Amino acid sequence: MNFEDLDRSYLWHPFTPMREWLAEPPLVIERAEGNELIDTEGRRYLDGVSSLWVNVHGHAHPAINAAISQQLTKVAHTTLLGLASTPSIALAEKLVALAPPGLTRVFFSDSGSTAVEVALKLSFQFQQLRGLSRRVKFLALHNAYHGDTIGSVSLGGIDTFHRVFQPLLFHTLHVNPTIADLQQAFANHGHELAALVLEPLVQGAAGMLLSPPGFLREARSLCDKHGVLLIADEVATGFGRTGTMFACQQEGVTPDLLALAKGLSGGYLPVAATMVTDEIFNQFLGLPEERVTFFHGHSFGGNALGCAAALASLDLFEREQTLANLPPKIAALRARLNQKISPLPHVFEIRQKGLMVGIELRRTPSHPYSAQEAIGARVCRIVRRHGAILRPLGSVVVLMPPLSITPAQIDRLVDATAAAIADATVEPLPAPAVTPSQPPQPRTTRPPVRGIVLVGTDTGVGKTTVGVGLLALARARGLSPVPFKPVETGAAPDPDDALRLRSAAGQDALPLAIVCPYSFSPPVAPALAAEQASTRLTLDAIMSAARRAAACGDFLLVESAGGVLSPYSEELTTADLAAALGLPLVLVARNALGAISHAALAIAELRRRNLPLLGVLFVDTTEASTPDRAHNPRFVHSLTGVRVLGTLPFLPVPSPEGLAAALRRSVDVDAILTALR
Ligand SMILES: *Cc1c(COP(=O)(O)O)cnc(C)c1O
Numbered sequence: 001m002n003f004e005d006l007d008r009s010y011l012w013h014p015f016t017p018m019r020e021w022l023a024e025p026p027l028v029i030e031r032a033e034g035n036e037l038i039d040t041e042g043r044r045y046l047d048g049v050s051s052l053w054v055n056v057h058g059h060a061h062p063a064i065n066a067a068i069s070q071q072l073t074k075v076a077h078t079t080l081l082g083l084a085s086t087p088s089i090a091l092a093e094k095l096v097a098l099a100p101p102g103l104t105r106v107f108f109s110d111s112g113s114t115a116v117e118v119a120l121k122l123s124f125q126f127q128q129l130r131g132l133s134r135r136v137k138f139l140a141l142h143n144a145y146h147g148d149t150i151g152s153v154s155l156g157g158i159d160t161f162h163r164v165f166q167p168l169l170f171h172t173l174h175v176n177p178t179i180a181d182l183q184q185a186f187a188n189h190g191h192e193l194a195a196l197v198l199e200p201l202v203q204g205a206a207g208m209l210l211s212p213p214g215f216l217r218e219a220r221s222l223c224d225k226h227g228v229l230l231i232a233d234e235v236a237t238g239f240g241r242t243g244t245m246f247a248c249q250q251e252g253v254t255p256d257l258l259a260l261a262k263g264l265s266g267g268y269l270p271v272a273a274t275m276v277t278d279e280i281f282n283q284f285l286g287l288p289e290e291r292v293t294f295f296h297g298h299s300f301g302g303n304a305l306g307c308a309a310a311l312a313s314l315d316l317f318e319r320e321q322t323l324a325n326l327p328p329k330i331a332a333l334r335a336r337l338n339q340k341i342s343p344l345p346h347v348f349e350i351r352q353k354g355l356m357v358g359i360e361l362r363r364t365p366s367h368p369y370s371a372q373e374a375i376g377a378r379v380c381r382i383v384r385r386h387g388a389i390l391r392p393l394g395s396v397v398v399l400m401p402p403l404s405i406t407p408a409q410i411d412r413l414v415d416a417t418a419a420a421i422a423d424a425t426v427e428p429l430p431a432p433a434v435t436p437s438q439p440p441q442p443r444t445t446r447p448p449v450r451g452i453v454l455v456g457t458d459t460g461v462g463k464t465t466v467g468v469g470l471l472a473l474a475r476a477r478g479l480s481p482v483p484f485k486p487v488e489t490g491a492a493p494d495p496d497d498a499l500r501l502r503s504a505a506g507q508d509a510l511p512l513a514i515v516c517p518y519s520f521s522p523p524v525a526p527a528l529a530a531e532q533a534s535t536r537l538t539l540d541a542i543m544s545a546a547r548r549a550a551a552c553g554d555f556l557l558v559e560s561a562g563g564v565l566s567p568y569s570e571e572l573t574t575a576d577l578a579a580a581l582g583l584p585l586v587l588v589a590r591n592a593l594g595a596i597s598h599a600a601l602a603i604a605e606l607r608r609r610n611l612p613l614l615g616v617l618f619v620d621t622t623e624a625s626t627p628d629r630a631h632n633p634r635f636v637h638s639l640t641g642v643r644v645l646g647t648l649p650f651l652p653v654p655s656p657e658g659l660a661a662a663l664r665r666s667v668d669v670d671a672i673l674t675a676l677r
Pocket of ligand 1: 110111112113114115145146147148199204233234235236237261262626
């Protein structure tokens with residue numbers, strides 16, 4: 001049989017542009033062993049995305065195969081409508097034992113979408129039964145994905161997938177996944193919400209976006225405070241993907257409803273479950289005439305073969321110590337990604353939680369690839385030549401291997417991905433059909449940039465610490481500050497300084513690329529890091545990134561790289577950048593032996609270039625005091641005549657608020673902030 005032709009004649013593939021599909025011979029899988037898929041030609045491929053996020057222990061696992069065969073000798077399926085069945089009872093008991101405490105009832109269905117639909121309808125009816133008939137709205141996160149049925153699409157927030165169905169959907173409120181925005185949404189809408197729905201820790205289909213730490217816990221407490229139910233959609237994150245059995249466990253949260261599917265059966269058969277608390281279940285315990293029945297069910301809910309597979313999979317978690325074996329795999333994956341993927345020029349960001357990874361590709365940090373370029377799809381086509389199967393999300397390359405992946409296979413998978421990304425981003429891309437989509441642009445009239453530039457006497461002098469404190473201070477004074485760190489090196493894989501600055505500014509929703517357009521993992525000068533990544537940092541590119549950042553708030557805090565003459569390229573230094581920005585400077589100096597000469601030399605150079613210097617800010621970068629500390633500022637002032645703004649004391653726990661308070665106490669912050677007016 002010619003499967004390739006027959007496929008093209010008869011099949012319609014999900015989430016697939018079929019015109020392109022028909023133009024190329026499909027890859028046809030015939031069988032699989034462990035973590036490898038085998039095509040009709042006998043070629044083997046690592047299953048890099050667990051057959052769309054479902055497979056857990058590998059394919060054709062003897063234990064799961066045996067459990068299914070054995071169940072098959074008894075019965076394949078009987079209904080749960082008015083009838084009970086042995087494997088579904090055993091599985092429900094097992095799930096209650098494993099789930100976060102308090103989830104005590106299991107409603108079975110057959111896909112992630114139906115598990116979410118059930119949660120939606122249950123929570124809606126629950127509020128009605130409680131007599132809270134005005135609690136009819138749902139709150140979901142921007143870029144949410146909860147499935148493809150109309151109810152779950154109504155919760156969704158991914159424009160490409162969901163826009164066309166807009167007229168069919170019920171109205172859902174969407175909020176940015178930041179703690180501040182969530183609090184605001186509850187303040188405005190808490191009284192009319194039936195439930196908050198979210199994917200805990202990782203928004204999968206959004207492109208593997210990681211929620212800020214504490215977000216889930218805050219969601220739980222806001223729901224409690226406002227009488228709103230919390231629905232956790234762990235269809236993707238459940239069953240070990242994030243490193244724990246369920247993602248909710250990482251923040252010690254029990255949702256009111258938990259949707260499970262994908263990995264529940266080990267990825268073998270379509271089984272899904274919606275788990276709920278006693279409180280919800282008990283509300284449905286009235287007499288039939290009280291209209292308390294939940295009229296919902298799917299033909300194959302609680303399917304016996306599926307439940308048998310799920311029981312076998314959960315049994316393997318115990319017998320093979322699947323979760324206990326994860327930490328070294330997660331660490332190995334992280335290390336290999338850092339080593340092989342981070343240095344590639346068009347890798348913008350690597351996001352990892354457990355064995356869930358999103359590698360975001362951009363043409364340059366501030367220029368995403370356009371949808372027409374289909375860069376992710378290109379990488380995934382090429383990676384097959386390197387022996388792996390992947391499936392992208394737009395320009396995000398996803399890795400989500402089975403939990404059974406071995407260390408050697410992790411290396412193979414990452415190396416194949418690195419090779420494919422390198423190929424895909426080097427080969428000339430087809431000309432985009434329309435103008436490439438642009439990142440957020442400043443308002444049409446160029447806003448006047450207000451702000452300051454932090455320059456250092458050297459690297460490691462405490463610029464970021466000062467920046468964090470100043471941002472928190474500016475925020476406390478009602479400004480909307482935006483940090484801008486044009487380049488961060490030593491980012492492994494995250495530009496940690498930029499993240500700290502962004503968070504201190506309360507700008508977690510701002511794309512990292514706005515705050516830090518260039519990040520490189522080698523801990524070397526920007527010019528060298530860029531050279532090694534085959535990139536060139538130009539004044540024009542940095543200036544346009546600075547203008548874009550400035551447009552996102554009313555106070556730009558620029559943290560320049562290293563010292564005054566640290567190079568961005570062979571002909572561009574921090575001092576050149578400061579001159580182009582035209583903003584007042586604060587010179588940050590480490591308060592330690594050597595500070596006097598370092599500061600005086602930096603000041604001499606800034607003077608030579610006529611740069612507007614507000615003053616010198618000393619930082620005690622260590623706890624241990626030295627006899628010179630108290631005197632360094634005085635000598636710098638007398639030698640240079642430049643104003644000393646103060647000394648930021650060493651703080652063992654440098655929280656933004658703590659730093660802001662310390663700056664307020666020890667530094668002439670008004671001299672800095674009034675420069676903004
Ligand atoms: C995949 C997914 C769904 C939908 O599951 P299906 O089984 O494909 O219907 C729902 N929610 C999340 C978070 C998912 O990743």
